[in-house]
Amino acid sequence: xxxxxxxxxxxxxxxxxxxxxxxxxxxxxxxxxxxxxxxxxxxxxxxxxxxxxxxxxxxxxxxxxxxxxxxxxxxxxxxxxxxxxxxxxxxxxxxxxxxxxxxxxxxxxxxxxxxxxxxxxxxxxxxxxxxxxxxxxxxxxxxxxxxxxxxxxxxxxxxxxxxxxxxxxxxxxxxxxxxxxxxxxxxxxxxxxxxxxxxxxxxxxxxxxxxxxxxxxxxxxxxxxxxxxxxxxxxxxxxxxxxxxxxxxxxxxxxxxxxxxxxxxxxxxxxxxxxxxxxxxxxxxxxxxxxxxxxxxxxxxxxxxxxxxxxxxxxxxxxxxxxxxxxxxxxx
Numbered sequence: 001x002x003x004x005x006x007x008x009x010x011x012x013x014x015x016x017x018x019x020x021x022x023x024x025x026x027x028x029x030x031x032x033x034x035x036x037x038x039x040x041x042x043x044x045x046x047x048x049x050x051x052x053x054x055x056x057x058x059x060x061x062x063x064x065x066x067x068x069x070x071x072x073x074x075x076x077x078x079x080x081x082x083x084x085x086x087x088x089x090x091x092x093x094x095x096x097x098x099x100x101x102x103x104x105x106x107x108x109x110x111x112x113x114x115x116x117x118x119x120x121x122x123x124x125x126x127x128x129x130x131x132x133x134x135x136x137x138x139x140x141x142x143x144x145x146x147x148x149x150x151x152x153x154x155x156x157x158x159x160x161x162x163x164x165x166x167x168x169x170x171x172x173x174x175x176x177x178x179x180x181x182x183x184x185x186x187x188x189x190x191x192x193x194x195x196x197x198x199x200x201x202x203x204x205x206x207x208x209x210x211x212x213x214x215x216x217x218x219x220x221x222x223x224x225x226x227x228x229x230x231x232x233x234x235x236x237x238x239x240x241x242x243x244x245x246x247x248x249x250x251x252x253x254x255x256x257x258x259x260x261x262x263x264x265x266x267x268x269x270x271x272x273x274x275x276x277x278x279x280x281x282x283x284x285x286x287x288x289x290x291x292x293x294x295x296x297x298x299x300x301x302x303x304x305x306x307x308x309x310x311x312x313x314x315x316x317x318x319x320x321x322x323x324x325x326x327x328x329x330x331x332x
Contacts, residue, residue, distance in 0.1 A: 004178045005178050005180075005206055005207070006178055006179050006180050007180075007207060008180040008205060008207045008226070008236060008239065009207065009225060009226050010025075010026055011026060011029070011041065011180065011239075012041065012044050012045050012048055012235065012239065013025040013026065013223075014045055014048060014049050014079065016052060016223075019053070020053060020080060020081045020082065020083075021078065021079070021080055021081070022045075022049040022052070022078070022079040022081070023076055023077070023078050023079070024045065024076045024077045024078075024079075027073060027074065027075070027076065028041050028042070028071055028072075028073055028075075028076075028077055029041075029073055030073045031175075031243075032168070032171045032172050032175045033159070033168065033171075033172070033258075035070075035073075036070040036071050036072075036073070036264070037070070037071025037072065037073055037077075037104070038242070038243075039067060039242040039265045039268060040238065040239040040240065040241065040242035040243055041071075041239065042065075042067070042071060042077070042097055042104070042105040043063065043065055043107065043238045043239070043241065043242060043268055043270075044235050044236070044238040044239035045077065045079060045097075046063075046065070046079055046095040046097060046105065046107045046109070047060060047063060047095075047107075047109060047234060047235050047238050048224060048232075048235045049079040049081050049095060050081050050093045050095050050109050050111075051224050051229075051231055051234075051235070052081075052223075052224060053081050053083070053093065054091050054093070054111050056213075056229070056231075057113055057114050058091055058111040058112065058113055058114070059111065059112060059114055059231060059234065059272070059275075060109060060110070060111055060231070060234045060272055061090075061110045061111060061112040061271070061272060062109070062110045062269070062270060062271045062272065063107050063108070063109050063110075063238065063268075063269065063270045064107060064108045064267075064269050065105065065106070065107040065267060065268040065269065066105070066106050066107070066266070066267050067104070067105055067264065067265045067266060067267065067268070068103050068104055068105055068106060069102065069103065069104050070104070070264065071097075071099065071104045071105070072099055072104075075099045075100060076099070077097050077098070077099055077104070078097070078098045078099070079095055079096070079097050079098075080095065080096045080097075080098065081093055081094075081095050082094045082095070082096070084108075088113070089112065089113045089115075090110060090111065090112055090113070091110075091111040092108065092109070092110055092111075093108070093109045093111065094106065094107070094108050094109075095107050095109065124273060124274070124309045124310055125301070125303075125309070125310040126303075126307075126308045126309050126310070127283070127285075127303050127308050127310075128308060129283060129303075129305060129308060132202075132281075132305065133184040133202040133281045133283075133305060134184075136184035136185055136186060136187075136201065136202055137184065137185050137186070137187055137189070138176075138183070138184065139176045139182070139183030139184065139185050139189075140173050140176030140177045140183075142185050142187070142189060142190070143172060143173060143176055143190065144173055146189075146190045146191065147159065147169075147172075147190050148169050148173070155191065155256045155259070155328075156190070156191075156256050156257065156258040156259065157256075157258060157259045157260070157261070157323075157328070159172075159258050179206075180205055180206055180207055180236075180239070180240075181203055181204070181205060181206070181239075181240050181243055182203065182204050182205075182206050183201065183202070183203055183244065184201060184202035184203075184281070185201050186199070186200060186201065189201070189251070189257070190256065190257045190258075191255075191256040191257065192251050192254060193254055194254070195254070196251075196252065197252070197287055197288075198285055198286065198287055199248055199251050199252070199285070199286040199287075200283070200284065200285055200286075201244070201283075201284050201286075202281045202282065202283055202284065202305060203240055203243075203244075203281075203282050203284060204278060204279060204280060204281050204282060205236045205239075205240060205278040205279055207226060207236075208226065208227075208279060209226040209230075209232050209233050209236055209278055209279055210226060210227055210228070210229070210230055210232070211230045211233065211275065211277055212230060213229075213230055214228050214229065230275065233275055233276050233277060233278050234272060234275070234276065236276075236278040237270075237272075237276040237278050237302075237311075237312060238270060240278070241268070241270055241300075241302075241312070241314045242265070242268060242316070245286065245298060245300060245314070245316055246263065246265055246296065246298060246316055246318040246320065247263070248286055248288075248298070249288060249291065249296045249298070249318075249320055250322075251288075252287075252288040252291075253291070253325070255322075255325065255328055255329075256328070259322060259323075259328050260320050260321060260322050261321045261322060261323065262319075262320070262321040263318060263319070263320040263321075264318060264319050264320075265316060265317075265318045266295070266316075266317045266318055266319055267316065267317050268314070268315075268316045269314065269315045269316070270312060270313070270314050271312065271313045271314075272311070272312050273310050273311055273312060273313070274309070274310075274311050275311070276302065276304075276311040276312055277304065277311075280304065280305065280306055281305035281306075282302050282303065282304065282305060282311065283302070283303045283304075283305045283308075284300055284301070284302050284303075285300065285301050285303075286298055286299070286300045287299050287300075294319055294320065294321050294322075295317060295318070295319055296317065296318055296319075296320050297315070297316075297317045298315065298316050298317075298318075299313070299314070299315045300313070300314040300315070301313050301314075302314065
C-alpha cells in the first residue's frame with residue numbers, strides 16, 4: 001500500500017478509558033471543503049466503540065443515528081456506550097458522542113448473535129449487473145476532467161469560492177486518489193442533465209480488511225482492528241456509507257454537484273443484511289424519494305458486485321439549502 005494512502009484504521013482508532021467509555025486517538029477531520037466533522041467518522045467510531053463491549057459472536061444488525069450538532073474537527077471525541085438490554089440473541093446499545101461535554105451525535109445499535117443452524121425463510125434481493133466498475137469512471141479522474149478542467153467552475157458553487165486557487169481543488173483530487181474510499185462514478189456524476197430516479201455507482205475500501213474470523217480475548221481487552229476481526233468490515237462500511245450520499249441530491253434535479261449553499265446531515269440509518277466485504281467492489285443504487293422545504297431524503301441499496309446480492313440498506317435525511325434553480329442555472 002502506498003505510504004500516501006490514508007489509513008482508515010488510524011482515522012477511526014479509539015482508546016478505551018473505562019469499560020464503556022472511549023476517546024479518539026486522532027482529530028476528527030472534516031471532508032475537503034467542509035467545516036464540520038465527517039459524519040461517516042462519527043457513525044463508524046460509535047460502531048467500533050460498541051463492538052468492544054459485545055461478545056465476538058454478535059454482529060451489528062442495524063444503526064439509527066442522529067447528528068445533534070456540528071462536530072468540531074479541532075477537538076477529540078469521547079464516546080459513551082450504554083447498554084440498554086442484553087439478551088441471549090440480541091443486544092441493544094446506545095452510543096453518545098461528546099466534545100467538551102457537548103453532545104454532537106447519538107446512535108442506537110442492535111446486535112444479533114450469528115446464527116448458522118436455522119434459516120426458515122431465506123431471501124436476499126439480487127440484481128443482475130450489466131456493467132461492472134470498469135465501465136464507470138475513476139472518481140478522481142472524472143473530477144479533474146469534468147470539474148477542474150471542464151471550463152465552467154462557477155457552476156459548482158461551493159468549489160468556485162476558491163476559484164483560481166489550485167490548492168482547494170488539488171485537495172479534492174488527492175482525497176479521491178489517496179483517501180480510504182475508492183469510487184467509480186457514472187460519466188455525468190458531477191452534472192447530470194437527464195431525468196432519472198436512480199444514481200448508480202461503485203465503491204470500495206482501499207485499506208485491507210480481513211474477512212477471516214480470529215480469536216479475541218473473551219474479556220474484549222484487545223483492540224478491534226482491520227487485521228484481527230472481520231466485523232471491522234461493518235465499521236468500514238459505516239464510514240463509506242455517508243460519503244457522496246447526501247451530496248448527490250443535485251443529480252436528481254439536473255443541477256451541478258456542490259451547488260448548495262448549506263448542508264448538514266440530520267439522521268442516518270443502516271440495516272446490514274450480510275457481511276459487507278468492503279475490499280471488493282460494492283454496487284450502489286441511490287434514490288431521492290423526497291426533497292421538500294429544504295429537507296432531502298435519500299435511500300441507498302448496496303449490493304456485492306461479485307454476487308449481485310444485497311448487503312446493506314441506508315437512508316439519510318439532511319437539511320440542504322440551495323438557491324432557486326433559476327439562480328443556479330444563471331451561473332452556467
